[in-house]
Amino acid sequence: xxxxLHAADFHLDSPFRALAPQAAQRRRAAQRExxxxxxxxxxxxxxxxxxxxxxxxxxxxxxxxxxxEALPRALGRFPxxxxxxxxxxxxxxxxxxxxxxxxxxxxxIFRSPAVTPLPFPSLGVTVYGCAFTSPFREDDPLAGFTxxxxxxxxxGVFHGDVAGAGRYAPIAPESLAHSGLAYAALGxxxxxxxxxxxxxxxxxxxxxxxxxxxxxxERGCCLVTLDERGLQDITFRPLPGPRYYERTLDLTxxxxxxxVADALSDLKKDDALRLTLTGETEELNLPALQRxxxxxxxxxxxxxxxxxxxDPWARLEEDTLTGHFLREMARRLEEATPAQRPRLEEALRxxxxxxxxxxxPR
Ligand SMILES: [Mn+2]
Numbered sequence: 011x012x013x014x015l016h017a018a019d020f021h022l023d024s025p026f027r028a029l030a031p032q033a034a035q036r037r038r039a040a041q042r043e044x045x046x047x048x049x050x051x052x053x054x055x056x057x058x059x060x061x062x063x064x065x066x067x068x069x070x071x072x073x074x075x076x077x078x079e080a081l082p083r084a085l086g087r088f089p090x091x092x093x094x095x096x097x098x099x100x101x102x103x104x105x106x107x108x109x110x111x112x113x114x115x116x117x118x119i120f121r122s123p124a125v126t127p128l129p130f131p132s133l134g135v136t137v138y139g140c141a142f143t144s145p146f147r148e149d150d151p152l153a154g155f156t157x158x159x160x161x162x163x164x165x166g167v168f169h170g171d172v173a174g175a176g177r178y179a180p181i182a183p184e185s186l187a188h189s190g191l192a193y194a195a196l197g198x199x200x201x202x203x204x205x206x207x208x209x210x211x212x213x214x215x216x217x218x219x220x221x222x223x224x225x226x227x228e229r230g231c232c233l234v235t236l237d238e239r240g241l242q243d244i245t246f247r248p249l250p251g252p253r254y255y256e257r258t259l260d261l262t263x264x265x266x267x268x269x270v271a272d273a274l275s276d277l278k279k280d281d282a283l284r285l286t287l288t289g290e291t292e293e294l295n296l297p298a299l300q301r302x303x304x305x306x307x308x309x310x311x312x313x314x315x316x317x318x319x320x321d322p323w324a325r326l327e328e329d330t331l332t333g334h335f336l337r338e339m340a341r342r343l344e345e346a347t348p349a350q351r352p353r354l355e356e357a358l359r360x361x362x363x364x365x366x367x368x369x370x371p372r
Contacts, residue, residue, distance in 0.1 A: 011242070012133060012163065015052050015088075017231035018063035018197025019217035020045060021099065022077050025068070028222065033309065036280060037221075040251050042080045044218045047249045048231060049087040055233060057090045058133055063197025063215075064097025064142065064169030070107055078107055086114035091130060094119045095139040097169030097197055098178050102141040120167075123147065125155045129162075134238070136160075138191065139167040146177040152185035159190060163236060166194040172212070186210045192240045195232075200225055204232065204244050211241045220254040223284050223311070227253060252280035261316055262289030270299050274306065282309035290319045290372065320372055322362060332365045 022041050026034035052060055066081065067073055085092050094117065096102040102121045103109070113119065118128055120141040128137045140151050150170075157164035166189060170179030178198055186194055187209050194212035202216035215232040217225060230248040234241065259273055270285065277283055283306070287294065294314055303310025326336045339358045346354055359371040 012059065012135065012236045013055055013057050014165070014193070014195070014234040014236065015048065015055070015057040015060045015090075015231060016063070016167075016195040016213065016234055017048055017060070017215050017218055018097075018169070018195075019065040019200055019215075020062075020067065020219075021065055021217060021221060022067040022081065023069070023073050024221050025072070026221065029309070033280075037219075037252060038074070038077075040280065041219055042077060042084075044249050044251050045081060045084040046087070047251075048218070049084050051231070051233075051247065051249070052088045052090060057088070057233075059090050059130065059135065059137070059165075060088050060092040061137065061165065061167040061195035062092060062094045063167050063195050064095050065099040065197055065217075066094065066096075067100050067107075069099065070105075073107065078110075078112060082112045082114055082117070085117050088116060090116065092117045093128060093137050093139060093167055095167040095169050095197070096120065096141040096143075098142050098145050098147070101143050101145060103143055123151065125151060125166075133163075135163045135165060137165050137167060138189075142169055142179065147179040148177050149179070150182050150185050151179050152181050152189055155185065156188055157190035163238065163240075164189075164191050165236075166191040167196075168194060169197045171198050172196065172214075186212060192236055193234055193244075195234075202230070202232075202246050204246060206241060206244050208240075211244065213244055215246070218249055219251045223254050223256055223282070225254060226256055229253070252278070252282065254282045254284075256284045256286075258286045258288055260289040261287055261291040261294075264289075264291075266291060266294055266299060267302065270302050270312075274303060274310065277306060279306060280309070281306065282311070284311040284313065286313040286315055288315050289317075291316050293318065317372070322358060332362070335361055335365060 023038055026037045108119045120139040123140055123143050125138050125140045170181040172181045174180040189210050191210050196212055196214050199214040200217040204213040213232050219229050228248040233245045233247050235243045261269055325332050343354050363371040
């Protein structure tokens, strides 16, 4: 049995421009720590091989020296070979950090845009992969490629866009199907997507850490097990670290400050929450509500979509259909028994909504 750890899209040293400088700095530190957590996971699950499918950093020109120390050090802690297929954010080139003598012996980096074999005879595995050598690549790196069926296990690691048609190495489904690979470890798409189907199982592990409200929830890597017949299992494994969440909070009948405090209570310090406030409530004191998030620096985003409570009887005197409706409902409610009232009140709300052309009763 072969255990493969597959990760991609670390985007180390992302700018986190939406955050205050200190919070952004903590996010970058957490990104570096995520690579340490990956190394620990590789140790605890006794990985035989790690496949990193590109975009390990956001921009080589903006890398901090700390990162160029931390990344090779963390990769050196993997108990196995680590194979990197550079992507559009970390393309290989003579000036790339990948060309510097900073990488430990267990790290192997693809340098050519052509698919190249990298054999690991002791594992009975050949890894096929290639590199972005510039920020764009419009051809399909797997077009016309088929791994020789030489008895060993053929695995692939590529940065590219499955079924995409853009400038980031579009990989056609037919190319994958004809590749002869027992598993294709992909990178580029930031949401996890696992496709274990034959003939060529593939997956995107997604980015190792969310960087904004377009990258919500748990983030991590894939653990893949294979035997000589091929894929046995793919599992998504979340990594610890700051998370982005998006929630809706209905404030109808609630104390806004208490409701927002409750929503924040299960959030970790560096987590970020976008909270859309809905329902009927008095005018909100947004700065005061925002201050409740001061324990989560720069990471509570409030969106006020609340409505003011309406007096249903405001138009009772009007000589309009609505006025007639309200007067009729007032008469019936006056005569109603307590048991009849809830149904009539519901009819009042629905009737008013219909007259106002609303989709939902207030
Ligand atoms: Mn990426």
